[in-house]
Amino acid sequence: VLGGFLAGVAALTASSAQAMDLIDDRKAKQNGFDIIYEARDLDLTQAERDGMAQIRQNLEAAKSRIAESEKRVDSVLESYVSKAYWTEGRNxxxxxxxxxxxxxxxxxxxxxxxxxxxVLAAKAEFLAAVDKLDFAMRKKNQADATAALEKTKAALDNVIAKLA
Incomplete structure (x- = not known):
């Protein structure tokens, strides 16, 4: 019995207390790191769980995503159409x-x-131009796709101008 007691005392003295490292994750939370946990929280509304409310609250993020999408349509999509990479272009x-x-x-x-x-009328025109571009890419018609891409870019620029 005494041997067990001494072994327990030795184990307690060998394990010294260690300092805890505290990490300030407020910036990560602000950037949406914990959205996965919000998706499982049934106390939140469906819009908050889907992430829809976050973008509606942060309009600067929506504006930056629109600018990024416009840049990608102007550069990446144009290169796919010019190289006839139809599947990548449609995606x-x-x-x-x-x-x-x-x-x-x-x-x-x-x-x-x-x-x-x-704005919504201009968006409808933009989406109609997108449908024509998608159809031209599905048909793998280089001339129609190039013309439809120019109309799509012009329609997108029109929508962005009306939003400003």
């Missing part, structure tokens, strides 16, 4: 349009009624 187009559709709606919701109507 890139759909990726950017999915983001643009949501961000344009988020910014349009902040505008007065008449301006919002103009």
């Amino acid at each position: 890139e187009l759909r990726r950017q349009v999915g983001t643009l559709r949501f961000d344009i709606n988020a910014l349009a919701d902040t505008l007065p009624k008449a301006a919002k109507k103009d």
Whole structure:
């Protein structure tokens, strides 16, 4: 019994207390690091769990995503069309349009009624141009795709101008 007691005392004295390292993760949380946990929190609304409310609250992030999408349509998508990389081009187009559709709606919701109507009409023209571009890429028609890309870029520039 005494041997067990001495072994326990020796184990307690050998394990000294160590300092805890505290990490300030407020910046990571602010940038959305913990969104995965919010997705599982049933006390939040569905829009907050999906991440939809975060972009609507941070309009600067929506504006920067629109600028990034415009840049990618102007450069990356144009290179895919010129090189006849049809599958990659269609994937890139759909990726950017999915983001643009949501961000344009988020910014349009902040505008007065008449301006919002103009933006949504311009967005409809942009989406019609995107459909024509997608169809031309699906048909693998270089001339039609190039012309449709120019119309799509002009329509996107029109939407962005109305948002400003």
